[in-house]
Amino acid sequence: MAGDRSVIPVILHYPDAASQMSDLAEIVAGDLREALAARGRATLAVPGGTTPGPFLTALSQADLDWANVAVMLTDERFVPESSDRSNTALLRATLLQGPAAAATLLPFYREAEAPEHVLDEIASGIAPHLPIDSCVLGMGADMHTASLFPGADRLAEGLDAEGNATVLPMRAPGAPEPRLTLTAPVLRAARNLHLLIKGPEKKAALETALAGDDWAEAPVRAVLKAPAPIQIHFSD
Numbered sequence: 001m002a003g004d005r006s007v008i009p010v011i012l013h014y015p016d017a018a019s020q021m022s023d024l025a026e027i028v029a030g031d032l033r034e035a036l037a038a039r040g041r042a043t044l045a046v047p048g049g050t051t052p053g054p055f056l057t058a059l060s061q062a063d064l065d066w067a068n069v070a071v072m073l074t075d076e077r078f079v080p081e082s083s084d085r086s087n088t089a090l091l092r093a094t095l096l097q098g099p100a101a102a103a104t105l106l107p108f109y110r111e112a113e114a115p116e117h118v119l120d121e122i123a124s125g126i127a128p129h130l131p132i133d134s135c136v137l138g139m140g141a142d143m144h145t146a147s148l149f150p151g152a153d154r155l156a157e158g159l160d161a162e163g164n165a166t167v168l169p170m171r172a173p174g175a176p177e178p179r180l181t182l183t184a185p186v187l188r189a190a191r192n193l194h195l196l197i198k199g200p201e202k203k204a205a206l207e208t209a210l211a212g213d214d215w216a217e218a219p220v221r222a223v224l225k226a227p228a229p230i231q232i233h234f235s236d
Helices: 017-039 053-059 087-094 098-102 119-129 155-159 184-188 200-210
Strands: 010-014 042-046 069-073 075-077 134-137 167-170 179-182 193-198 231-235
Touching (some): 017 042, 017 053, 017 231, 053 087, 069 087, 075 087, 119 179, 155 167
Parallel strands (some): 010 231, 042 134, 134 193, 193 231
Antiparallel strands (some): 075 179, 167 179
16 A cells, blocks of 8 residues: 655654654644644544653643543554553553543453453444544554554555544464554544654665555554655654
8 A cells, every 4th residue: 555655744853852742742732722722622642651651641731611622542462451561551541630520531451351342332432533633643663653563463454545443453473462552543543643753773764765655564554655744853
């Protein structure tokens, strides 16, 4: 699958991680204020993992009408919040504190033997809050984003630009548990897209991703060539 070469990402290079995280928090808060002013509600999607923690903590203190903001992850491991691998638990400990505790969390996990058993319930909870107003993504050295991994079992379905799925289960080589991920159409439809990356390894991966068109090889290309130009936030 090929992207649209006419869409050029905006790359913002920060001198250090601290300014990267605080500036991104201000930019995302601005996205949400704009949505709240225009529609009275806003939807935010953020990545899991430890890298975005300082950004999420900074954003939690933003002066916003958080009671009208819905928050979701871009993807989640299919584990309960009691697990040390739960991104939802990290989200509660970073973003959903202080003023942002008033936001509504859209869950990506419900107790079941497999994600397929609760997929419709999770998707129906997300659908009324789309399109996303501000979506922040990470990227792996393998050029995955969200849980759209090269070689994953349902990657083709997740990357289908004409697909109707909101969220899909995903199993990938090296991933110890199933994941749930927003699909490429949902990510590409976000009103504001941001990619948060740090370090030389990610910089090299980004350069490779920007140089090609095959989405299956580098799933992050699906958002690098999204209709609304993505902002890439990079620090060494």
